[in-house]
Amino acid sequence: MDSLIAASARALAAGDALGALKRVALRDDPPALALRGIAMAQLGEHPRARELLRRAARGFGAYEELARARCVVAEAEVALAMRDLGGTPRALAAAADTLEAHADHGNALQARLIAARKLLLLGRLDEAAAALALLDARGLPPSLAAVAELIAAELALRSLRTGPAQAALARAHEAAERARVPALLAEVAEARAALDRPAARRLSAGAEQTLRLDEVAALLASDALVVDACRRGVGAGDAWRPLARRPVLFALARALAEAWPGDVDRESLIAYAFNTRHPDETLRARLRVEIGRLRALVAPLAGIEATARGFVLKAQGDREVVVLAPPIDGDQASVLALLSDGAAWSTSALALALNASQRTVQRALAELEAEERVRSLGRARAQRWLAPPLTGFTTILLLPAALPIE
């Protein structure tokens, strides 16, 4: 390490990204490229940061594999900040192994946390949980401990275990305070605030009520028959009938549940499920077929009976029937749920995370943009989507702790 690299690293560690940049701005040797990349990342210039870190990694010699591995980890963190979720996890895993072999446990852990966060953002919760469980958290620096607890909290939230989520967030908050990284504290505060925000709407017998996450969890744990418009399915207690791939059946179930305990006339069901205002005999016949299919699917949970003017849902015993809807309706809801992490997402990353086609996501985004509920940055392939208001910088660039790049 030479003198300006050392001085630049010292400035970066003290949070002075511009000072760090100034000292190595005109240098193109690998350590200088790495420092420039990290400083640019901290200034929010992610594409440039990535390019610099890639060049730095290429520039280090074969015997400088430790420095190269640190660059790979830094680049992976920048990619995460850009919500670029493509690419293979292999390079990051190899870098983590290299760092471990060189006894750089802090950066090795950083690499594995990045991998876990990426799995989480892709909705691969089981893999993320497994990756988190493998981490050796002993002697974790507070900043990394806070990130690990945030991942644990997110995993708990996504499976609606609000108690463990709150406990993990409390530990994340405590660790973030010890780390004294403002961005990290802001992220923990944001996650805690999310617990108190409306997470869903409960529609029952004509009344509507917003629910917090813990209330959603309580509802799903209750005996009620829930037609879940968030996850697209019908459930009661432990029983669950997914209808995500049967949109017509789900539409019928939802219409019947919203009218419960009353019935719904055929014309309304046809209009709602088949999206037409002009019922004819073929549609009436088709309605009978689809109701028959739905009846067979939900038979263990509820019955569907014909009435004089249409159909009615009959819950078993004295079960209540509830529709659980996203805070807002439509494809847009799930898109907004992802964007609510405050980061910039590409259309393709959203499509990947939602397991939907890019066309579907684009349509939802266009509608949301027209309503000014999302905004976009950049053009063409560089276009990124954000939920307004932009609530801080959610990916924590902890890289000063990840120094020294020798």
Added chain:
Amino acid sequence: MSSSKTSKDKTEVAARAAEIVREYGPFAGGASVAGVTYDGQRVWAATGASLVAFDPESGETARTLACAGDAGTAFDGTHLYQIAEARIDKIDPVTGTVLASIPAPGGGSDSGLTWAEGSLWVGQYRDRKIRQIDPATGAVLRTIESNRFVTGVTWVDGELWHGTWEGDESELRRIDPANGVVLARLEMPRGAGVSGLESDGADLFYCGGGDSGKVRAVRRPRATARS
């Protein structure tokens, strides 16, 4: 490690394992050691934001000067010289006042520093060079090429030694100041980097340990001491 390096090493003398006699530090407030020097009684170590002097017998810190130090440190009998950013500061060791500054010859790519024969000798890390400069003006008087990254530089008994540090591999090397030919090699244990080098004028080298925050005392081989 790599084949190209092995073939290059064939023309060089065989390496011996460095004998580490003692380790000092890490020092309070300093995460890493960038440069070391010896004033006849105490060892000085640049730890980024400050210069720390410690007693090599007891290992206890004797003095701390609030002087920035990012690379090599040297002592000319009266003053300390310290590389900070892209300059070399001349420092009063009693008060810590910076008396003068000259530009570092590498413009910030400088690593090691020592004083000998009225000149400052500066290692340029990735440039693999050692520069002899005029301590008053910073003018370059001579350039010696090495084939490794140069960290610390020191003169003892007419021998020019420098530290190298590439990846996990570090050595202390004695080179011919006329042509850069390697005359002796002391291999440090893997991962024990050499970020600064100074002789105590007798049997020991003091080596800055980079990120480890340590200073290591290494025995100077007897054979080369006599030659």
